[in-house]
Amino acid sequence: MSPLPVAAPMTVPVQDRAMPAIQAIDLRKEFRRRERVGRRFETTRSVALAPTTFRVERGECVAILGQNGSGKSTLVRLLSTLLLPDGGTARVFGHDIRTDARAVRRLVNRVSVEASFFKKLSAFENLSYAARFYGIRPADSRVRIPEIVERLSFPADRLREPMEHLSRGMQQKIALARALLTAPVVLLLDEPTTGLDPRSKLEVQALVTDMQEQHDATVLLCTHDLAEAEELARRVGILHRGELIALEAAAGLKLRYGAATLEEAFFAATGGRLEDEADREADEGGESP
Amino acid sequence: MMMRTELTGLAGVVERNVYLVKRYAWWEVAFFVYTVASSYTIVLIAKGIQTTGGRLDVNRVTTILLIGAVVWAYLSSIFEVLTDTVAWERWEGTIEYTFMAPLARSVHLLGMGVFAIAYGLLRAALLFAVMAFSFRLAMPNANFLGAFAVVAIASVSFIGIGMMTAVLPLISPEKGTQLGFMAQGLLLAVSGVYYDVAVLPAPLRAVARFSPATYTLDGIRSSIIGGTGVGGLWHDLWPLVVIGAVSIPLGLWVFHQGEVHAKRHGKLKRSG
Numbered sequence: 001m002s003p004l005p006v007a008a009p010m011t012v013p014v015q016d017r018a019m020p021a022i023q024a025i026d027l028r029k030e031f032r033r034r035e036r037v038g039r040r041f042e043t044t045r046s047v048a049l050a051p052t053t054f055r056v057e058r059g060e061c062v063a064i065l066g067q068n069g070s071g072k073s074t075l076v077r078l079l080s081t082l083l084l085p086d087g088g089t090a091r092v093f094g095h096d097i098r099t100d101a102r103a104v105r106r107l108v109n110r111v112s113v114e115a116s117f118f119k120k121l122s123a124f125e126n127l128s129y130a131a132r133f134y135g136i137r138p139a140d141s142r143v144r145i146p147e148i149v150e151r152l153s154f155p156a157d158r159l160r161e162p163m164e165h166l167s168r169g170m171q172q173k174i175a176l177a178r179a180l181l182t183a184p185v186v187l188l189l190d191e192p193t194t195g196l197d198p199r200s201k202l203e204v205q206a207l208v209t210d211m212q213e214q215h216d217a218t219v220l221l222c223t224h225d226l227a228e229a230e231e232l233a234r235r236v237g238i239l240h241r242g243e244l245i246a247l248e249a250a251a252g253l254k255l256r257y258g259a260a261t262l263e264e265a266f267f268a269a270t271g272g273r274l275e276d277e278a279d280r281e282a283d284e285g286g287e288s289p
Numbered sequence: 290m291m292m293r294t295e296l297t298g299l300a301g302v303v304e305r306n307v308y309l310v311k312r313y314a315w316w317e318v319a320f321f322v323y324t325v326a327s328s329y330t331i332v333l334i335a336k337g338i339q340t341t342g343g344r345l346d347v348n349r350v351t352t353i354l355l356i357g358a359v360v361w362a363y364l365s366s367i368f369e370v371l372t373d374t375v376a377w378e379r380w381e382g383t384i385e386y387t388f389m390a391p392l393a394r395s396v397h398l399l400g401m402g403v404f405a406i407a408y409g410l411l412r413a414a415l416l417f418a419v420m421a422f423s424f425r426l427a428m429p430n431a432n433f434l435g436a437f438a439v440v441a442i443a444s445v446s447f448i449g450i451g452m453m454t455a456v457l458p459l460i461s462p463e464k465g466t467q468l469g470f471m472a473q474g475l476l477l478a479v480s481g482v483y484y485d486v487a488v489l490p491a492p493l494r495a496v497a498r499f500s501p502a503t504y505t506l507d508g509i510r511s512s513i514i515g516g517t518g519v520g521g522l523w524h525d526l527w528p529l530v531v532i533g534a535v536s537i538p539l540g541l542w543v544f545h546q547g548e549v550h551a552k553r554h555g556k557l558k559r560s561g
Contacts, residue, residue, distance in 0.1 A: 110386075120313065130390070133298050
């Protein structure tokens with residue numbers, strides 16, 4: 001397999017290369033809603049992420065499992081500096097997500113379940129302007145974009161087509177290309193393979209492994225896919241209703257819950273089935289922010 | 290090195306907007322036709338008054354109204370582009386990726402401003418040409434250099450105010466854009482776009498003093514109708530310089546406060 005032609009990492013303000021890639025201490029987030037009760041307004045609070053402490057070492061891949069609404073996306077958005085925490089701290093290579101957000105942004109990129117793009121623009125146009133946001137000059141991106149998409153098995157002749165003409169799987173590959181183009185030191189993956197066909201899923205998974213092995217990237221993978229978590233991650237965490245209830249190697253999780261498979265361990269830890277959670281969310285009116 | 294990175298980011302913002310204009314080219318044509326039509330209805334007022342027996346210098350009043358319509362179109366373009374900083378990105382779902390990029394917010398907004406000025410100027414110049422040609426307006430004394438100087442300096446203030454309205458969709462995903470139109474409407478009412486500010490009630494005249502559009506319109510009318518050069522426009526230019534110097538940092542501060550609010554309440558995301 002040819003090496004992934006990602007950009008040379010930016011001059012990254014990694015303060016100490018021996019320090020953890022991600023370190024969260026009592027990191028928490030809640031959302032407040034004002035609702036009318038009779039003639040008064042009342043503020044209700046929902047905990048999206050209970051005080052959470054964990055660390056991810058440099059070059060490690062950690063998977064976080066959890067149902068919809070368990071706090072996975074909140075965790076990713078906190079680490080992406082898109083949310084401000086209500087308490088605790090999180091650092092990315094020593095840079096605080098709250099006080100040193102710009103340094104964090106230089107180190108982090110993200111692929112989420114929704115491949116969000118300007119749909120009328122072509123894949124090339126979307127990638128080209130996004131690369132500039134990371135300081136990559138057009139002369140460089142013109143070379144790198146075709147290389148990266150080729151490695152992703154994306155047909156080069158479709159690079160100039162509007163995104164809205166591409167399939168969901170192809171759009172997700174471009175989303176991955178957008179992240180890889182900026183050579184992130186920490187890659188946050190929020191259900192990156194949801195909705196992909198089996199072949200595309202395997203290709204994306206192979207790329208994640210490449211990023212780790214060849215580019216020393218640290219990966220935080222939030223997923224519903226237990227097999228994917230077991231395949232890619234050195235450690236697996238379980239986030240349940242905003243609480244990180246476990247974080248250890250898949251084998252350790254199975255042992256702890258006396259389970260033969262990771263799926264059984266997950267159900268034993270969360271005390272339910274995925275379908276039950278889906279029903280609960282439907283009753284509550286959807287996912288929290 | 291740092292400066293080059295920032296300039297590359299700024300160029301990225303401009304590049305993206307150029308792509309969008311190209312991809313939505315036919316929509317641009319349609320909106321331009323709409324702008325011409327709405328400006329036409331306003332500029333025709335002078336001739337309309339004459340046909341009902343009113344006595345006025347039709348060429349002069351038509352030119353006054355035309356300048357109002359063109360400046361208003363320019364101002365609207367700038368506000369529209371800057372409001373899209375949030376509104377369009379939220380609709381497309383790209384907002385999270387843009388706001389988590391290591392691009393200084395000031396550079397991001399400045400990039401939107403640079404594009405807005407270029408786009409607005411092109412549109413306004415086209416509109417002016419089409420309307421002036423349609424009405425066969427005579428502008429024997431016009432000093433276009435003076436008018437351009439006024440527009441150039443006023444643009445800084447417009448961008449500062451645009452930054453303040455751009456943040457509204459971040460605070461209220463549902464109604465924020467409409468609130469931006471409200472701010473535009475307020476400027477329209479107090480700045481003498483189609484009439485002299487002297488006709489306004491005293492409280493509104495006081496507000497008009499703080500609107501950059503007031504000085505812009507006065508300066509452009511002096512240049513186009515009276516032929517005043519840059520040197521004679523100082524009484525309009527210095528307030529524009531002062532308002533511009535205040536509005537840019539104020540706009541950045543307001544936007545920052547809105548961004549912090551959105552990040553605290555989980556509103557910096559695609560679905561609002």
